[in-house]
Amino acid sequence: MQLQTIDYVILALYFVFVLGIGVALRRQMRSSTDFFLSGRSIPAWVAGLAFLSANLGAQEVIGMAASGAKYGISTSHFYWIGAIPAMVFVGVFMMPFYYGSRARSVPEYLKLRFDEKTRGFNAITFAAMTVFSSGISMYAMGLLLGVLLGWDFNFSVLVSAFIVLAYIFLGGLTSAIYNEVLQFFLIVAGFVPLVYLGLKDVGGWGGLTERLAVTAQSAGFAPGAYTQSWQHMGSPAANPMGVEWFGLAMGLGFVLSFGYWTTDFLVVQRAMAADSMSAARRTPLIAAFPKMLFPFLVILPGMIAIALTTQAGGSGFALPAKADGTLNYDLTIPLMLGHYFPPGLLGLGLTALMASFMSGMAGNVTAFNTVWTYDIYQAYIKKGASDGHYLWMGRMATVGGIALSVLTAYATTAFNNIMDMLxxxxxxxxxxxxxxxxxxxxxxxxxxxxxxxxxxxxxxxxxxxxxxxxxxxxxxxxxxxxxxxxxxxxxxxxxxxxxxxxxxxxxxxxxxxxxxxxxxxxxxxxxxxxxxxxxxxPRDTGEPWYKRTGPLAVAVLGMTLVLNLIFF
Structure with missing residues (x-):
C-alpha cells in the first residue's frame, strides 16, 4: 500500500484537529463532573451520535468487517437483534433510573440499589473489561499502521497510545464525545465509496450472492448460508457462525445484547451527559436509526472480501493467511482500502479508520478513569478528598488505563477476528x-x-x-x-x-x-x-412526536423488523 503526499496531509490534519479539541476544552475542565460527565450539558443529537460512536470503534469497524468475511450476513444479527431492541429498552425503561438517580457511573447505581460490595465487585470487573476492550482497539491500530506504513507492531501500539492519552488527558469526556461525533461522519464518508467500489467489482448484490453461494457450497453449507440471515439457523452445522436459532436469540439477542447496551458504562455515560432527562431518554433512540444501517457499511466489505478471496477473477483481491493457516480476517478493511482507493480518497478512508480506533480507545479509557476514580479510589482508597484531587486522579487513571491496555493488546494476537475476543x-x-x-x-x-x-x-x-x-x-x-x-x-x-x-x-x-x-x-x-x-x-406529553420516546421506539423497532424480513 503506497500512500501519497495528499494522504499524509489528510491524516495529519485529522490528528491536529483531534489534539486541538483537547487543548481547546482544557480550560473548561474545572471540576471532576466536567471531566467525567461533561457537566451534563450535551445536546440530545450530539449525545446520540456519541452514544453510537462510542460503540463504533476499531473493534466494530475492523471486527464486524472481519466477521462479515468469516460468518457472512449472519453478522447482521449483532445489529438487528443484538443491538436495536436493547437500545430501545435502555432509552424507554432504564435511563430514568440512571439519569434520575444522579449516579455518576453504573457501579454507583448498583450501590444505591443494592449495597457497597455489589458496587465494588462490578467496578473491578468493569475496569478489567474496559482495559481488555481498549487493548483490542490498540491491537487493531497496530495492525493498521503495520499495513499502512510498515511500522513495527510494538512501535505502532505505543504511538497510538500516546495520541489518545494526550486528548483525553486534556479534555476529558467532552473531548471524547466531540471526537466521536467527528468520527461518525468520517466513517460514513470513508466507507460509502468502499462499499460502492466493492459491489461494482463483484457485479452488484446479484453478483455477490452468486459468488458467495459457491463459497458456501465449497465450505459445506447451503448456497444461501452467507447471504440469508435466518433461514439456516436450524442447526449449528448449517451456517458459518456455528450456532442454532436458540443460541443466537438467547445468547446474543437477549443476554449479550441487553447486557452490553443496558449496563455498559462506556455507552451509558454518553446518555448521562445529556442536558435533560428527556434528552437522555432520546439519546439511545436517536443512535438506533443510523445503527441499523451500519451493516451495509461495515459487514458488506467483509462479504465482498471473502467472495473475492475464494473465487478466481475480479480485481485479484485476496485476504492473506496467518501462520496457523487460517485467513487473517482482521486485515479485511485495511487491505480493501489500499486495493480500491486512489490517493486522496485513500487518505480519507484511512482517516476514518484512525478515527474509529481513537473513538473505541477513548471511550473505554474515559469509562475506566471514571469508574476507577469514583467507584474504587474514592470509595476504598481515599475518601473525602477535594474535588480537585479527584480530577487529578482521573487524569492519572487515564495514564494507567492506557498503560494496562498496551499489555492486553498482545492477548488479542491469538484470534483471527477481534470480535470473537470482544x-x-x-x-x-x-x-x-x-x-x-x-x-x-x-x-x-x-x-x-x-x-x-x-x-x-x-x-x-x-x-x-x-x-x-x-x-x-x-x-x-x-x-x-x-x-x-x-x-x-x-x-x-x-x-x-x-x-x-x-x-x-x-x-x-x-x-x-x-x-x-x-x-x-x-x-x-x-x-x-x-x-x-x-x-x-417521566412523561413527554405536549412534545412533538420526534421528541417523544414512544413514537421513536415504535419507528425504530418497525424499521428493524422490516430489515430482518428482507434478509431473512
Whole structure:
C-alpha cells in the first residue's frame, strides 16, 4: 500500500484537529463532573451520535468487517437483534433510573440499589473489561499502521497510545464525545465509496450472492448460508457462525445484547451527559436509526472480501493467511482500502479508520478513569478528598488505563477476528450483570446479598464453561478455553461465546433469586427512584412526536423488523 503526499496531509490534519479539541476544552475542565460527565450539558443529537460512536470503534469497524468475511450476513444479527431492541429498552425503561438517580457511573447505581460490595465487585470487573476492550482497539491500530506504513507492531501500539492519552488527558469526556461525533461522519464518508467500489467489482448484490453461494457450497453449507440471515439457523452445522436459532436469540439477542447496551458504562455515560432527562431518554433512540444501517457499511466489505478471496477473477483481491493457516480476517478493511482507493480518497478512508480506533480507545479509557476514580479510589482508597484531587486522579487513571491496555493488546494476537475476543470479554462481565439489573429494577424483593452472590456465581460459571470448552479451530488449551479440561467443542469461537453468556446469565439469575428469598429486602421507601414499580415514569406529553420516546421506539423497532424480513 503506497500512500501519497495528499494522504499524509489528510491524516495529519485529522490528528491536529483531534489534539486541538483537547487543548481547546482544557480550560473548561474545572471540576471532576466536567471531566467525567461533561457537566451534563450535551445536546440530545450530539449525545446520540456519541452514544453510537462510542460503540463504533476499531473493534466494530475492523471486527464486524472481519466477521462479515468469516460468518457472512449472519453478522447482521449483532445489529438487528443484538443491538436495536436493547437500545430501545435502555432509552424507554432504564435511563430514568440512571439519569434520575444522579449516579455518576453504573457501579454507583448498583450501590444505591443494592449495597457497597455489589458496587465494588462490578467496578473491578468493569475496569478489567474496559482495559481488555481498549487493548483490542490498540491491537487493531497496530495492525493498521503495520499495513499502512510498515511500522513495527510494538512501535505502532505505543504511538497510538500516546495520541489518545494526550486528548483525553486534556479534555476529558467532552473531548471524547466531540471526537466521536467527528468520527461518525468520517466513517460514513470513508466507507460509502468502499462499499460502492466493492459491489461494482463483484457485479452488484446479484453478483455477490452468486459468488458467495459457491463459497458456501465449497465450505459445506447451503448456497444461501452467507447471504440469508435466518433461514439456516436450524442447526449449528448449517451456517458459518456455528450456532442454532436458540443460541443466537438467547445468547446474543437477549443476554449479550441487553447486557452490553443496558449496563455498559462506556455507552451509558454518553446518555448521562445529556442536558435533560428527556434528552437522555432520546439519546439511545436517536443512535438506533443510523445503527441499523451500519451493516451495509461495515459487514458488506467483509462479504465482498471473502467472495473475492475464494473465487478466481475480479480485481485479484485476496485476504492473506496467518501462520496457523487460517485467513487473517482482521486485515479485511485495511487491505480493501489500499486495493480500491486512489490517493486522496485513500487518505480519507484511512482517516476514518484512525478515527474509529481513537473513538473505541477513548471511550473505554474515559469509562475506566471514571469508574476507577469514583467507584474504587474514592470509595476504598481515599475518601473525602477535594474535588480537585479527584480530577487529578482521573487524569492519572487515564495514564494507567492506557498503560494496562498496551499489555492486553498482545492477548488479542491469538484470534483471527477481534470480535470473537470482544464478545468473550462481554460474556464474562456484561452477561451476569444484566441478570442483576433485570431483577434489581423489576423485582423489589432482590437484595444486596442476592445481587452480590449472583454476580460472583455468574462470573464463575462463565469461567468454568469457558475452561471446559474449546472452538473447533483452537490449537489447544489457552486463552480460547479448555484450561480446565474438555467436555464440549463448538463449531466457532462465537458459538462458544454465546453459550458462555447464556450460562453466566442463567446462573446469576437463579442464584440471585435464591439468595434474595432467604435474605432481608430493603424497605420500599429506600427504593423509590431505583425500582420500576416505585418510580414515577417521566412523561413527554405536549412534545412533538420526534421528541417523544414512544413514537421513536415504535419507528425504530418497525424499521428493524422490516430489515430482518428482507434478509431473512
Amino acid at each position: 464478545q468473550l470479554v462481554f460474556a464474562f462481565v456484561n452477561a451476569p450483570l444484566f441478570a442483576t439489573f433485570l431483577l434489581g429494577m423489576f423485582w423489589r424483593r432482590t437484595t444486596g446479598h442476592g445481587a452480590f452472590s449472583g454476580l460472583v456465581a455468574g462470573t464463575s460459571a462463565a469461567a468454568i464453561h469457558h475452561g471446559l470448552t474449546l472452538p473447533a479451530n483452537a490449537a489447544g488449551a489457552g486463552i480460547k478455553g479448555g484450561w480446565l479440561g474438555l467436555v464440549n467443542t463448538y463449531p466457532s469461537e462465537m458459538a462458544q461465546n454465546f453459550w458462555t453468556a447464556i450460562w453466566a446469565w442463567t446462573v446469576c439469575f437463579v442464584v440471585t433469586i435464591a439468595v434474595s428469598l432467604v435474605t432481608k429486602p430493603r424497605p420500599d421507601e429506600e427504593l423509590r427512584g431505583l425500582v420500576y414499580s416505585l418510580t414515577e415514569r
